[in-house]
Amino acid sequence: xxIYEYASAPNCRRVRMFLAEKGLEVEYVPVDIxxxxxxxxxxxxKDVNAKVPVLELEDGQCIAESVAIQRYFEELxxxxxxxxxDAKEKAVVEMWTRRADFNMMFNVGMCFQHTSxxxxxxxxxxxxxxxxxGRKALKFFDVLDQHLSDHEYLAGDYFSAADIGMLCSMxxxxxxxxxxxxxxxxNLVRWREQLKARPSAKA
Amino acid sequence: xxIYEYASAPNCRRVRMFLAEKGLEVEYVPVDIxxxxxxxxxxxxKDVNAKVPVLELEDGQCIAESVAIQRYFEELxxxxxxxxxDAKEKAVVEMWTRRADFNMMFNVGMCFQHTSxxxxxxxxxxxxxxxxxGRKALKFFDVLDQHLSDHEYLAGDYFSAADIGMLCSMxxxxxxxxxxxxxxxxNLVRWREQLKARPSAKA
Numbered sequence: 001x002x003i004y005e006y007a008s009a010p011n012c013r014r015v016r017m018f019l020a021e022k023g024l025e026v027e028y029v030p031v032d033i034x035x036x037x038x039x040x041x042x043x044x045x046k047d048v049n050a051k052v053p054v055l056e057l058e059d060g061q062c063i064a065e066s067v068a069i070q071r072y073f074e075e076l077x078x079x080x081x082x083x084x085x086d087a088k089e090k091a092v093v094e095m096w097t098r099r100a101d102f103n104m105m106f107n108v109g110m111c112f113q114h115t116s117x118x119x120x121x122x123x124x125x126x127x128x129x130x131x132x133x134g135r136k137a138l139k140f141f142d143v144l145d146q147h148l149s150d151h152e153y154l155a156g157d158y159f160s161a162a163d164i165g166m167l168c169s170m171x172x173x174x175x176x177x178x179x180x181x182x183x184x185x186x187n188l189v190r191w192r193e194q195l196k197a198r199p200s201a202k203a
Numbered sequence: 204x205x206i207y208e209y210a211s212a213p214n215c216r217r218v219r220m221f222l223a224e225k226g227l228e229v230e231y232v233p234v235d236i237x238x239x240x241x242x243x244x245x246x247x248x249k250d251v252n253a254k255v256p257v258l259e260l261e262d263g264q265c266i267a268e269s270v271a272i273q274r275y276f277e278e279l280x281x282x283x284x285x286x287x288x289d290a291k292e293k294a295v296v297e298m299w300t301r302r303a304d305f306n307m308m309f310n311v312g313m314c315f316q317h318t319s320x321x322x323x324x325x326x327x328x329x330x331x332x333x334x335x336x337g338r339k340a341l342k343f344f345d346v347l348d349q350h351l352s353d354h355e356y357l358a359g360d361y362f363s364a365a366d367i368g369m370l371c372s373m374x375x376x377x378x379x380x381x382x383x384x385x386x387x388x389x390n391l392v393r394w395r396e397q398l399k400a401r402p403s404a405k406a
Contacts, residue, residue, distance in 0.1 A: 048302075048346045048350070049302070049305075049306065055294075057291070061291060061295075063291075063294045063295065063298055064298055065297065065298045065301045065302075067297055067301065068294045068295070068297035068298035068301065069294065071290075071293050071294050071297045072290050072291070072293070072294035073290075075289070075290035075293050075294075076290045086278070087274075087275050087276075087278035087279045088260070088264060088266075088275065090274050090275070090278050091258075091266045091271045091272065091274050091275035091278075092264075092266065092271070094268065094270055094271035094274045095266055095267055095268045095271035098268045098270065098271065099251075099252070099268075101304075102252075103252065106309075124335050126329055126331055126332040126335070128329055129329040129332040132327050132329070143251045147251070
């Protein structure tokens with residue numbers, strides 16, 4: 001079993017942090033997406049989207065998508081439960097996991113892809129759209145700050161995969177200078193510092 | 204318990220189809236998003252994104268996001284299993300559910316929002332970006348057709364929530380004239396017809 005990944009990609013960190021919380025170690029195989037190693041015909045057989053991370057199982061089955069990889073390990077190693085323990089918790093963790101994807105990762109990622117020019121050789125770039133996405137990410141910082149004013153973690157009083165997803169997505173914002181402001185977002189910064197104190201945050 | 208929804212929204216259909224497969228009935232409360240009823244301060248307390256569907260539980264807890272609502276009912280009513288039965292199946296269903304979101308719903312939705320002008324009073328519109336997203340959705344039809352040439356359903360030989368997500372997202376493409384082509388995508392059309400024959404497809 002091995003995981004293809006690129007160390008600085010936020011969705012790869014999302015898997016590493018999750019595995020560290022579970023106390024699991026898996027072999028990592030670096031794929032240099034800056035050099036386009038993920039775009040080879042061979043790698044596309046592992047993921048139709050040619051993205052990282054990808055978990056390759058012993059039988060050759062490949063699991064792409066960070067959250068799909070997380071769920072694989074959650075099922076085999078249920079403790080500590082990171083996707084919730086009952087129906088309501090599981091639903092709330094899924095809700096916040098999707099907000100980490102749609103409100104944060106998507107906006108930060110679009111801002112990066114459409115304003116940095118890093119992947120301009122492999123995609124159509126729409127700078128105005130990218131800037132608009134960046135403003136949406138900033139606006140979502142306000143929503144998060146409000147929510148975290150009376151919730152210790154995103155899903156309530158317990159740490160979950162949703163916190164991992166949101167932290168890794170938000171931290172990636174620094175590449176386009178999107179950072180929460182200590183004065184404007186005290187609760188968000190408190191939550192971030194709390195998560196950064198976990199050993200898994202350095203995974 | 205009730206579900207706030209807008210009948211023609213693809214993510215609302217996604218929940219209705221899922222509940223029909225489980226044989227469950229829940230009270231629906233219509234929210235007219237065309238008239239902006241979802242944008243009220245009161246509705247925003249139910250979902251920070253002011254979107255439908257939202258499941259409101261008896262204790263007042265609100266669960267937004269179609270897949271979060273699906274997971275709530277999967278946990279309480281595990282049969283038939285629609286998110287997979289073991290670790291590998293669960294991971295594969297999650298992977299294809301995310302592809303339904305990121306490769307299909309996202310591209311179809313962006314094409315709709317940025318080219319139709321329907322929501323131009325409540326968002327910044329980037330038509331070129333929307334057209335590019337539409338082309339990406341069409342390109343993903345090719346990927347799906349290839350995958351379905353040797354898989355009965357997205358996750359393999361069993362029907363799952365990933366099929367529901369992909370069907371509802373793909374069907375929504377008709378609002379921007381994105382449809383699979385019977386000659387170019389015979390496997391995709393076969394899969395779609397197979398799903399449409401299920402009573403739940405009309406929910």
